[in-house]
Amino acid sequence: xxxxxxxxxxxxxxxxxxxxxxxxxxxxxxxxxxxxxxxxxxxxxxxxxxxxxxxxxxxxxxxxxxxxxxxxxxxxxxxxxxxxxxxxxxxxxxxxxxxxxxxxxxxxxxxxxxxxxxxxxxxxxxxxxxxxxxxxxxxxxxxxxxxxxxxxxxxxxxxxxxxxxxxxxxxxxxxxxxxxxxxxxxxxxxxxxxxxxxxxxxxxxxxxx
Numbered sequence: 696x697x698x699x700x701x702x703x704x705x706x707x708x709x710x711x712x713x714x715x716x717x718x719x720x721x722x723x724x725x726x727x728x729x730x731x732x733x734x735x736x737x738x739x740x741x742x743x744x745x746x747x748x749x750x751x752x753x754x755x756x757x758x759x760x761x762x763x764x765x766x767x768x769x770x771x772x773x774x775x776x777x778x779x780x781x782x783x784x785x786x787x788x789x790x791x792x793x794x795x796x797x798x799x800x801x802x803x804x805x806x807x808x809x810x811x812x813x814x815x816x817x818x819x820x821x822x823x824x825x826x827x828x829x830x831x832x833x834x835x836x837x838x839x840x841x842x843x844x845x846x847x848x849x850x851x852x853x854x855x856x857x858x859x860x861x862x863x864x865x866x867x868x869x870x871x872x873x874x875x876x877x878x879x880x881x882x883x884x885x886x887x888x889x890x891x892x893x894x895x896x897x898x899x900x901x902x903x904x
Contacts, residue, residue: 698805732773
């Protein structure tokens with residue numbers, strides 16, 4: 696498991712006057728078409744004691760969400776809590792407010808690594824390398840960890856910007872945690888494997904260290 700508690704949240708501007716879940720009623724919230732935030736909103740609304748039918752969801756591209764919030768085109772956006780530092784920077788000097796699903800009492804694992812049983816049996820070494828690279832990359836994103844502080848200093852600024860943008864040099868989407876401000880060498884290696892290519896993943900795509 697990657698997250699021990701739900702990372703799902705709705706972010707709003709402080710100036711909107713929204714301070715609690717009930718304030719979302721009658722408002723518009725944007726997120727991507729495949730995001731888990733709106734899909735789990737019904738459970739969040741039930742836990743928070745609000746009427747989910749009174750909240751309007753707007754579909755938008757992930758790149759457009761921060762701007763839509765800061766410009767007031769929507770009242771809130773769905774976002775994982777790990778993306779909060781970048782969202783704060785995008786909205787500045789305006790302040791943002793987090794309405795986390797976990798604060799309403801929802802308690803479940805937020806994300807994990809999934810592989811087919813056949814792949815685990817036929818390529819166990821590749822699976823171990825994949826998990827190791829992923830977790831080391833995740834650790835490298837944490838500026839409070841020794842690895843994160845060290846690797847952030849060693850990572851060229853251009854690479855850090857690409858990780859913050861959440862895209863690789865070919866325009867392909869990187870993994871979610873690459874959007875953290877402090878990226879690292881292991882992050883780039885973990886991110887070099889796209890989610891869509893997992894079924895055909897080869898050993899050459901993950902290097903051992």
